Amino acid sequence: MADPLILALDQGTTSTRAILFDARGRALAEAGRPLEQFYPADGWVEHDAEAIFQTSVEVLREAVQKAARAMSDVAAIGITNQRETVVIWDKASGRPIHKAIVWQDRRTAPTCDKLRAAGREGRLTEITGLLLDPYFSGTKIAWLLDNVDGARARAEAGELLAGTMDSWVIWKLTGGKVHATDATNASRTLLFDIRKQAWSAEMGEMLDVPLSLMPDVRDCTGDFGETDAALLGRAIPIRGVAGDQQAALMGQGCIRPGEMKATYGTGCFMLINTGETAPVSKARLLTTVAARVNGRTTYALEGAIFIAGAAIQWMNEGLNVGGGPQGVEKLAMEARDDQGVVLVPAFTGLGAPWWDAGARGAIVGLTRDAGLAEIARAAFDASALQTRDLIEAMRADAPTAFHDPNSSGGGVELRIDGGMSRSAWFSQRLADLTGVGVGRATYGETTALGAALFAGVGSGVYRDVGEAAGARPKTEGFAPAMDPHRREAAYARWLDAVARVRS
Numbered sequence: 250m251a252d253p254l255i256l257a258l259d260q261g262t263t264s265t266r267a268i269l270f271d272a273r274g275r276a277l278a279e280a281g282r283p284l285e286q287f288y289p290a291d292g293w294v295e296h297d298a299e300a301i302f303q304t305s306v307e308v309l310r311e312a313v314q315k316a317a318r319a320m321s322d323v324a325a326i327g328i329t330n331q332r333e334t335v336v337i338w339d340k341a342s343g344r345p346i347h348k349a350i351v352w353q354d355r356r357t358a359p360t361c362d363k364l365r366a367a368g369r370e371g372r373l374t375e376i377t378g379l380l381l382d383p384y385f386s387g388t389k390i391a392w393l394l395d396n397v398d399g400a401r402a403r404a405e406a407g408e409l410l411a412g413t414m415d416s417w418v419i420w421k422l423t424g425g426k427v428h429a430t431d432a433t434n435a436s437r438t439l440l441f442d443i444r445k446q447a448w449s450a451e452m453g454e455m456l457d458v459p460l461s462l463m464p465d466v467r468d469c470t471g472d473f474g475e476t477d478a479a480l481l482g483r484a485i486p487i488r489g490v491a492g493d494q495q496a497a498l499m500g501q502g503c504i505r506p507g508e509m510k511a512t513y514g515t516g517c518f519m520l521i522n523t524g525e526t527a528p529v530s531k532a533r534l535l536t537t538v539a540a541r542v543n544g545r546t547t548y549a550l551e552g553a554i555f556i557a558g559a560a561i562q563w564m565n566e567g568l569n570v571g572g573g574p575q576g577v578e579k580l581a582m583e584a585r586d587d588q589g590v591v592l593v594p595a596f597t598g599l600g601a602p603w604w605d606a607g608a609r610g611a612i613v614g615l616t617r618d619a620g621l622a623e624i625a626r627a628a629f630d631a632s633a634l635q636t637r638d639l640i641e642a643m644r645a646d647a648p649t650a651f652h653d654p655n656s657s658g659g660g661v662e663l664r665i666d667g668g669m670s671r672s673a674w675f676s677q678r679l680a681d682l683t684g685v686g687v688g689r690a691t692y693g694e695t696t697a698l699g700a701a702l703f704a705g706v707g708s709g710v711y712r713d714v715g716e717a718a719g720a721r722p723k724t725e726g727f728a729p730a731m732d733p734h735r736r737e738a739a740y741a742r743w744l745d746a747v748a749r750v751r752s
Contacts, residue, residue, distance in 0.1 A: 254269055258418065295354070471707060474486075518554075581626040590614045613742075
């Protein structure tokens, strides 16, 4: 095929989008649709799975049309998705038995608390690399089986199928011919043994989930069937699948041990590739599958920061700083150096590596001459200092993967994307406060790009993941420029402030 194109479907939490890429990793056109959220009870969040599928078809068509290209030019489709959102559907009719339960949903917190109280979390973490939390899919599946009339009996009779949103979209796109997921999405369910690379009967029993519901687990570059020709005008191979953060890891070219990326949105997800070693975290980071290609599994440590960009939004809305994020940034740049003000944005508790749900936010170090500018800078610094927390935890958990930035062999680079990364000032501040070189992606849609790169490998557009990673856009570099003594003093103030707010 001359000039093969790759079509990426990015099924996210707030929207579904498609982007058409060429073999050099350049985006030719994109299309998107917003996704309606449903909140049937406090802490519950749901999506309409049927609407997700319909909009997926629409945006796939529209992206190709916008590029004025033909579907016959598309070599493959790659899919990336909100990882822990789950749906159960009827095998015969293809209709969901209930709305999809979104990763943000907290309805299964009592189940997790009960299992934790019974001493089950240690074994679960050993097998799955995860923690007992409603965030993950397994307890959501059990809830659906127990709360939808007749669902458990129908599941045991083999009438139902379950899966994360990639599995659902693949099933629908292939006309019900393929029930499959990839290893990265499987690793987020609480049901998958990440070392044996198979569904765990022990976890199925622990969570009361029949494993017959679950999809076949394939490589990120595997064969996921072809689309029904009636949907897109021709049958197109689906040859790449990965959860959103793992897709972004690929889109950032982090394919070797020690390479890491951070995505700054409302919160922040940071992953470091640990190669074929699945480390056991002492800092309660998540051990997850980074990718599986040609049967070879690579792993990652993952840490989540609850509040990153949301702290800037709080400045706009809570403290009435105008001008959006740019207004807060302009104010922050006016702050005095070494002003000593620290904002701990524990609005909903602290994430990794602290995992303190009872912690609450605070501003520490206020003096008579401190003002909004100093608080604004502290809001940006909080994201950088929380990133430093994760870097220190990852260095301790995976010392062989993490290259010491102070070593003579050169430092590690933290590759960043997401809304806050668009600020050159914040990117430099991040490098200064972490002591790590920062590489800012020059193309923002790294998640969709990663899905496209996986599909490109799976369809033969690229020879391997190394060649695929070479197709990503270059990064803009920011080297640490802050005096090391100032950096360590700032981090000491941060650790002191965190200690003050912890429950």
